[in-house]
Amino acid sequence: MNLSFLPADMNWTCQPCGEKLQPGMVELEYMGNVFRVELPVCPKCSAVLISEDLAVGRMLEVEQLLEDK
Amino acid sequence: MEQKELRAWEALCIQEEPPACRAGCPLNVDARSFAAAMAKGEWSSARAILEKSMPIGGIVARICEAPCEQYCIRKDLGGAIALSALERVCVVNAPSRRKVFRLPPRPKRVVALGGGLSSLTVAFDLAKKGYPVTVYFGGERPGGSLNYFPEETLPQAVVKDELNHLEKLSVAFKPIENFTPDCIASADSIYVGQDDILPETLTVPIQHPDSATFALAEPGWFTGGMHGKEHRYRFITNISEGRQAAISIDRYLQQASLTSGRAALRNGKAKLYTRTDHIAAVPRKKPAAPAGYTLEEAIEEAARCINCQCLECVNHCKYLENFGAFPRVYARQIYNNSAIVKGTHMANTLINSCSLCRQCEELCPNDFSMADLCLEARQTMVREQRMPSSAHWFALEEMHSARTEGSLVRHAPGAETSDTLFYPGCQLGGIRPQQTLRLYERLLELQPLTGIWLDCCGAPAHWAGRKEAFTEIVQQVEKVWQEMGSPRVVTACSTCLKMFRDHLPAVPVESVWRVLAEQAAVDGDPLHVMAISDPCTARDDGDTRAAVRTLLKGLGRVDAPLPMSGKLTECCGFGGLMDCANPAQARQVAEARVAQTDAEIITYCAMCRDQLARTGKPVSHILDLLFSDLAHPAEEKPQSISARRIHRRRLKSALLNRYPAEQQEEKAAWEDVELIIPETVAMMMEERRILEDDIRKVLHKGANGGQHFVHDQSGLAIASAVLGAVTFWVEYTVEKDQYRLERCWSHRMVMRREKA
Structure with a gap:
């Protein structure tokens, strides 16, 4: 799985770094399964933004799918 | 679960x-489905149902004496369904659509002596299996007694048509005069059908056959069709004997045992239980014309069929209804679920959605327990590390909080021992903290040596199938009780009471309602009619249920009828952690519960009160009546998950204030984070199980050196923190020193920035 979940609005700045978030590759792990996805990331501190849409949408679906495996 | x-x-x-009708049919005709198809006017389907089990259906359906009618459950409710007449009207009006279907030919040959109904049945059943059958008939034509029916009952054209069908199945018809000893030599098995006129030389030597297999002493010889006019059901019985003999002949020719694994005729003995007390008597439809029913009359008569089902449990349980089947099917699904090594565990939700309320055990004629089935499956899933971690997460977090930051045990202020420990239960403390304090004061008036014990009994761990964790909690609870001098425990929670009784039998435990009922006022003037909703954990506690009624009577309340109460009471949607694993279903369960009465509902379980009140129906807790100055309106919304958590801490704090020598536990720094929570966000938090505590922790961390994101134009900020197994996110703006919440969400996936 190699997917991009960049929100339409990328105008977020990381504080206190002061850096604008950039697309970056992130590993998401759940129950031993790892997915590489593209998400907004702070280029300085590597903090990742997970949007509400992603968390309650696709992410929840995958979590439930893995829990029932 | 093992297969056994x-x-x-x-x-x-x-x-x-x-059902009884099918169990009473020697041919195993599915009369219930037949009647259902007839009631819908689906004549061809109805005929197909008959012909699935009946040989030579065009004939049999016209002359069937319907022994099933004597077993019909409708019998005492207006008369048995007139199945005989319905069969007739069906085949008269619906032409047969059956096809000539025969298995590949087999080398073994069968001879039937006699051309009566039983022989035709043998020929029909064995020819379909591929055996070549030769029928030697007496008289001028095959059919025996079939040739003597009045034309209006059994037209000769129908007989001819059925005989033609048999010929298409490779059945040969020859006059009995053609039968010679050589025919015996060339046959592999011989059936003697006594329901035809045969030469005495053939019939006299025939002895009585075995009553189950219809085998004669001579190997390969079978007989049947032994009933004459004296038998009330002679046609159908002769056909049945032919069928049983055909089963034996097939087994004999395959060199199999004639008896092993053979299903015996049920003779009307049905295990299916069907409740009839709610069914009104409707008299049997009489045909206007002597010839029989018109199609309209037939529909009316068939519609009287009760459609016998058990479904006692399913009809009263939203959970059992929602999964679309019944416990037998669920047991198989749960078994398969644990047998799967790879693939999706489809039954996880089924297993985790049961309230474990045990109403099904009360309703089932065989005490089937979905609770035991599901609880055991949950324990297996936990043991095998297959339990979805999110299924019971919130309830277990709640339990942990109640057992740590919310827990307290003390003798009464100034006392060094306790005669009694008041154990309100964590939900009462969370939902009604003020009333909990007042209740404690009332108990102190009755017994000054009453200590206080705030804790969770561990029910969530038990319900979640976490056996080890639950055992540990039980041991801890017992230890605390011993350290407090092993006093009597009085609880306001039916679940705690049940947990103590079931798992800590050494602890003398009592319901607070019983203690209060002993002091109850004389009966007040009946003021108000209320329906008492017993919590499901009080199902087996008749004493507590009676005490509550005594208390309410003393308060002038009249008990309004609620169909499912007392022993039959049902869950509010919280039990067994249903609300955690399947919140949508928990709402349905509560809706179904409140729909059972128009009266205002009263209960004595804090969680039942809030779950039922979520429907919008007015629901009171018994403490609202006992302490009217602290009463909550019956229309009040349920307490939020956040409020319950905060209330527990405040209750503990209020109790600790009574012990001046003791130091209060220090407030955590995050507790001072001030929030502005719009109603929409409050609803979002409730639905997503996000607590104010969680949000405060996230924001406190963000404000104290933690990172957060700020939107370049709108000024909105987003902060997040990993709390236990969950990552929480909050979107907010800052107003002076307060945080105005905009959105919040969470996930369980763990994120890791890839190393460059």
Whole structure:
């Protein structure tokens, strides 16, 4: 799985770094399964933004799918 | 679960057992489905149902004496369904659509002596299996007694048509005069059908056959069709004997045992239980014309069929109804679920959605327990590390909080021992903290040596199938009780009471309602009619249920009828952690519960009160009546998950204030984070199980050196923190020193920035 979940609005700045978030590759792990996805990331501190849409949408679906495996 | 255990579970649920009519049909005709098709006017389908089990259906359906009618459950409710007449009207009006279907030919040859109904049945059943059958008939034509029916009952054209069908199945018809000893030599098995006129040389030597297999002493010889005019059901019985003989002949020719694994005729003995007390008597429809029913009359008569089902449990349980089947099927699904190594565990939700309320045990004629089935499955899932971690997460977090930051045990202020410990239960403390304090004061008036014990009994761990964790909690609870001098425990929670009784038998435990009922006022003037909703954990506690009624009577309340109460009471949607694993279903369960009465509902379980009140129906807790100055309006919304958590801490704090020498526990720094929570966000938090505590922790961390994101134009900010197994996110703006919440969400996936 190699997917991009960049929100339409990328105008977020990381504080206190002061850096604008950039697309970056992130590993998401759940129950031993790892997915590489593209998400907004702070280029300085590597903090990742997970949007509400992603968390309650696709992410929840995958979590439930893995829990029932 | 082992396969043997599955079989035992399956055997308990009788929903798939044949109804009385089918059990009473020697041909195993599915009369219930037949009547259903007839009631819908689906004549061809109805005929197909008959012909699925009947040989030579065009004939049999016209002359069937319907022994099933004597077993019909409708019998005492207006008269048995007139199945005989319905069969007739069906085949008269619906032409047969059956096809000539024969298995590949087999080398073994069968001879039937006699051309009566039983021989035709043998020929029909064996020819379909591929055996070549030769029928030697007496008289001028095959059919025996069939040739003597009045034309209006059994037209000769129908007989001819059925005989033609048999010929297409490779049945040969020859006059009995053609039968010679050589025919015996060339046959592999011989059936003597006594329901035809045969030469005495053939019939006299025939002895009585075995009553189950219809085998004669001579190997390969069988007989049947032994009933004459004296028998009330002679046609159908002769046909049945032919069928049983055909089964034996097939087994004999395949060199199999004639008896092993053979299903015996049920003779009307049905295991299917059907409740009839709610069914009104409707008299049997009489045909206007002597010839029989018109199609309209037939529909009316068939519609009287009760459609016998058990479904006692399913009809009263939203959970059992929602999964679309009945316990026998569920047992199989749960068994399969644990057998899967790879693939999706489809039954996880089924297993985790049961309230474990045990109403099904009360309703089932065989005490089938979905609770035991599901609880055991949950324990297995936990043991095998297959339990979805999110299924019971919130309830277990709640339990942990109640057992740590919310827990407290003390003797009464100034006392060094306790005669009694008041154990309100964590939900009462969370939902009604002020009333909990007042209740404690009332108990102190009755017994000054009453200590206080705030804790959770561990029910969530038990319900979640976490056996080890639950055992540990039980041991801890017992230890605390011993350290407090092993006093009597008085609880306001039916679940705690049940947990103590079931798992800590050494602890003398009592319901607070019983203690209060002993002091109850004389009966007040009846003021108000209320329906008492017993919590499901009080199902087996008649004393507490009676005490509550005594208390309410003393308060002038009249008990309004609620169909499912007392022993039959049902869950509010919280039990068994249903609300956690399947919140949508928990709402349905509560809706179904409140729909059972128009009266205002009163209960004595804090969680039942809030779950039922979520429907919008006015629901009171008994403490609202006992302490009217602290009463909450019956229309009040349920307490939020956040409020319950905060209330527990405040209750503990209020109690600790009574011990001046003791130091209060220090407030955590995050507790001072001030929030502005719009109603929409409050609803979002409730639905997503996000607590104010969680949000405060996230924001406190963000404000104290933690990172957060700020939107370049709108000024909105987003902060997040990993708390336990969950990552929480909050979107907010800052107003002076307060945080105005905009959105919040969470996930369980763990994120890791890839190393460059």
